[in-house]
Amino acid sequence: MIAAENHNQGYTYIELLIAAVLAGIVVLGLSGVVGEALQTQDVAHEKNSLARQGSEAMQHMLRAVLQSRRLLLPLNDNPNTNWPEHIREETVPATAPIGSSTRATAVLAVTLPEYVDLDKDGWPDADNDKDGLIDEDLPNDSQHDFAPGIVLIDDDGDGSVDEGATSAEDDEDGTEDEDPIDGIDNDGDGSIDEDPASDVNGDGCSGICGVDDDNDGIVDGSGSGDDDEDGTLFDDPYDPLVFYLNNGVLMERMPVPWNQDGIDTPDGPVDGRDFITSALAENVTRFRVERIPQSDQRYQMVELILELTSPDTGEVFSLQTQVRLGGTL
Numbered sequence: 001m002i003a004a005e006n007h008n009q010g011y012t013y014i015e016l017l018i019a020a021v022l023a024g025i026v027v028l029g030l031s032g033v034v035g036e037a038l039q040t041q042d043v044a045h046e047k048n049s050l051a052r053q054g055s056e057a058m059q060h061m062l063r064a065v066l067q068s069r070r071l072l073l074p075l076n077d078n079p080n081t082n083w084p085e086h087i088r089e090e091t092v093p094a095t096a097p098i099g100s101s102t103r104a105t106a107v108l109a110v111t112l113p114e115y116v117d118l119d120k121d122g123w124p125d126a127d128n129d130k131d132g133l134i135d136e137d138l139p140n141d142s143q144h145d146f147a148p149g150i151v152l153i154d155d156d157g158d159g160s161v162d163e164g165a166t167s168a169e170d171d172e173d174g175t176e177d178e179d180p181i182d183g184i185d186n187d188g189d190g191s192i193d194e195d196p197a198s199d200v201n202g203d204g205c206s207g208i209c210g211v212d213d214d215n216d217g218i219v220d221g222s223g224s225g226d227d228d229e230d231g232t233l234f235d236d237p238y239d240p241l242v243f244y245l246n247n248g249v250l251m252e253r254m255p256v257p258w259n260q261d262g263i264d265t266p267d268g269p270v271d272g273r274d275f276i277t278s279a280l281a282e283n284v285t286r287f288r289v290e291r292i293p294q295s296d297q298r299y300q301m302v303e304l305i306l307e308l309t310s311p312d313t314g315e316v317f318s319l320q321t322q323v324r325l326g327g328t329l
Contacts, residue, residue, distance in 0.1 A: 046310040050283070050317035054308045057250050057280040058319045061108060061304060064241055066328045068110035069134065071300055072240055073155060074291045075171060076190040085157050085190070089288040089305075092248045102159030105244070106287040108304070109150060110325070111135055112239035118256055125257045129235040137227040139234035140177050140198045141167040145272025148172045150240050170195040198225035198234045237272065243280070250281040250306070285309040285316075292322070300325040 065071070077086040082099030089095075090106035097104040112126040114134060123130045129137065141147075148164030149155030149172040156172045168176035171194045178187040179195040180202030187195070196202070206222045206229050207213030213229040225233040242253040254276050259269035286307035294300060302325060307318045 046313045046315045047317065050308045050310060050315060053281040053283075054306055054317050054319050058304065058306055058321065060252065060280055061243055062321065062323050064110055064113060064243075065108075065302055065323045065325055067113035067115055067326070068241070069326055069329065070111040070238070071109075071291060071302060071325050072111060072150065072238065073107050073109035073153070073242075074289055075156060075194060076192070076291060076293070078156070078189045078191070080189060081156075081158070083157055086291040086293065087288070088157055088290075089286070090245045091287075092245070092285045097159060101157055103154070105154045105157065105159070106289055107153055107155075108243040108289045108302070109153070109240045112241050112255055116241075116254070118254075119258065125255065126239050128237065128239070128257075129230065129232065131228065131230060131236075133228060133236070135236060135238055137230070137232075137234055137236040138196060138198065138200050139225075139237055140196070141272075142170045142196060142238050143240055143272040144234075144237035146266075150242065151273060153240075153242060153244065168195075168197075198227075200227050239272070245284060245287050248282065248284050249279050250284045250287060251277050252280050253277050281306070281308060283308050283311060286318075 074088045075085045077084050083101040084098065088106040090104055095104055111134075114124040114126060116125045117123065118125055124134065126134045143150055145151035146167045147162045148167060148169040149162065152161060154161050158172075160172075162172070164172050164174060166176050171179075171189065171191065173187070173189060173195075175187065175195075177195060177197035179191070179193060180186065181193040181196050181200045182202065183192060185192050199205075201208065203209045204224050205220045206224060206226045207220065210219060212219045216229070218229070221229055222231055223233055227234070228236070239255040240253075241255065244251055244253070255272065256274050256276055257270060258274065260274040260276060263269075263273065284306065286305065288303075288305035290303040292301040292303055301322055303320070303322045305318070305320045307316060309316050
């Protein structure tokens with residue numbers, strides 16, 4: 001009698017080895033797929049993070065420009081220098097400055113919009129004297145910050161900060177009070193009305209000569225530095241809202257109506273040195289602001305470019321837009 005064939009014998013060593021090799025190949029392939037999926041997820045997360053930061057920062061700046069009445073920086077291009085004042089651009093890593101400027105810096109500065117009321121007293125913070133008007137009675141230091149131009153800011157793009165003999169040099173050009181508010185480029189630097197004296201229109205009268213500015217029945221009733229005829233001299237300066245780069249971080253500098261710096265001299269606790277700063281976006285590798293020249297002085301356009309780069313993946317997110325100053329007013 002022939003014995004039955006045994007079909008239950010185990011796998012041979014060769015068969016097991018082949019199975020192990022095949023399983024390893026499958027696992028290796030799956031791990032590659034999983035790794036690629038995770039890497040794709042990381043890249044997508046970085047893109048979303050950059051897009052969120054960049055979009056929020058851009059919207060912040062756009063709102064400020066749309067609801068501000070005056071663009072403080074950049075200045076118009078000065079024909080007497082060899083770098084463009086109307087374009088301010090800064091990159092990380094830093095690019096070489098143009099002409100004899102010693103450092104390329106980007107800055108956007110506008111006068112504080114009326115929607116800002118940080119102390120919630122019902123008055124716009126920009127209405128310093130609470131008379132219902134904004135920026136109508138400037139001192140010769142138009143930001144009231146005791147520094148040439150805007151304190152701690154390179155106003156004219158030459159690479160230096162707060163250079164000048166006195167705080168009355170609102171454009172950091174070495175000469176003070178040479179450009180009253182009259183719609184004319186009195187000093188030939190390409191900018192208009194950027195460096196007024198405390199008598200902002202330069203007519204030697206309180207308010208406008210021969211005009212009852214505040215409708216109180218009295219014409220030119222006080223000193224020439226009282227531009228709104230309210231009896232108080234230069235009590236409503238510009239309040240600059242400033243955006244700039246600090247080591248790859250886009251910063252917002254907001255003026256505040258309280259004594260933030262703890263200094264109450266020489267003429268009171270609140271002045272242009274009182275502000276708070278906050279970070280709007282990190283990993284910014286390019287910030288560009290251009291004051292676009294306009295033939296019609298009634299409108300001022302500003303171009304903004306913001307570029308963010310991920311330090312981990314190298315992903316780049318860029319935004320570019322043009323906006324009209326005071327476009328929603």
